[in-house]
Amino acid sequence: MRDVLDQLTDLLDLGREALLCQVVETKGSTPQKAGALMLVDPSGGQVGTLGGGCVENEVKQKALRRLGQTGADRHTFVLDHDYAWADGLICGGKMVILAEAFRGPEAAAYFRAYRDRLDAGLGLVEAVAIDPERCGVEAIGERWLFGPEAELVASLPQRDLPNAVATLIEPIERRPKLASTRGVAILPVLPRIRLVIVGAGHVGQAVAKLAAEADFDVTVVDDRAQYANPERFPMADQIVVGPMEEVLPALDTNPHTYALVVTRGHGHDQEALFHLAPTAASYVGLIGSKRKIRLIFDGLREQGIGEKHLARVTAPIGLSIGSQTVPEIAISVVAQLIARRNLGLEAVETNGFARVEPKDAPEAVNS
Helix, strand or coil, X not given: CHHHHHHHHHHHHCCCCEEEEEEEEEECCCCCCCCCEEEECCCCCEEECCCCHHHHHHHHHHHHCCCCCCCEEEEEEECCHHHHCCCCCCCCCEEEEEEEEECHHHHHHHHHHHHHHHHHCCCEEEEEECCHHHHCCCCCCCXXXXXXXXXXXXXXXXXXXXXXXXXXXXXXHHCCCCEEECCEEEEEECCCCEEEEECCCHHHHHHHHHHHHCCCEEEEEECCCCCCCCCXXXXXXXXXXXXXXXXXXXXXXXXXXXXXXXXXXXXXXXXXXXXXXXXXXXXXXECCCHHHHHHHHHHHHHCCCCHHHHHCEECCCCECCCCCCHHHHHHHHHHHHHHHHHHHHXXXXXXXXXXXXXXXXXXXXXC
């Protein structure tokens, strides 16, 4: 999404047209969910994806016909045997996609506001009119951008916010869901999560790579510059090298911070948890066997860490997929982080996601 918005605002700032295609509603199984964006170049290129295959190609061709025109087109695709057999997209679902050629300073200002709030990482909600009569607006494709407190940030075109739309918007802290209701597509973007990985060994490196690809902002912490460096962690947004007793207390943590302890030894793990367990980070996880975790928790109790702080530590970490190798452990851990980010703690526990209990042998490769 960042790449699409960067390219889109660049084109608009240069005074050029920008062909944007956006999934605004889905039902059933589909290759992309509502909110997915694709920017189409007049020459046929693209940035972003709607899921590939016949749907994406057809939308691209339809979008190119919007050049020089105003307003948006709405396209509905049912991914059944008759439509999508050749491309393997027999998902059985339905996709509604808007295609529009944007131009001019008003559109540039709207999408620049969107990009800036996406970069800020605090969360946002976009509302898009997909049935003008039902939501009481003039045209399909009218859109409004709301900040984390449900405050109106921008609209396109610039006009008063209809009450029918305003009543649909919730603050980000309530974790609003993708929805299509009363002729409006509600497209929330939840806050970006900063993942602090304490330990730059093999597991830390594998987790960092997958987490960055899954759109986490990655910070790596270790006291060894030969491990914690840009050559080994090119995907990291920040690398901090120094003693944990100095580095960790200085970290800025908040509810949008996840912390993962995967150091090279029990003593370092205990030191890291001593500093991280009482913080505002909404997820603090520790790798290791049950025996190791018990010993570390006992040590932390002796150091004065209270039960309420220990109770919030996820240990062991990951989803129970029988992982043995470093890549498998990383997959299980990042899958759990994604579930926590996208579903929330209560939903994850309700759905019975189990934690991994890695054996002592894989733990040794984390040096």
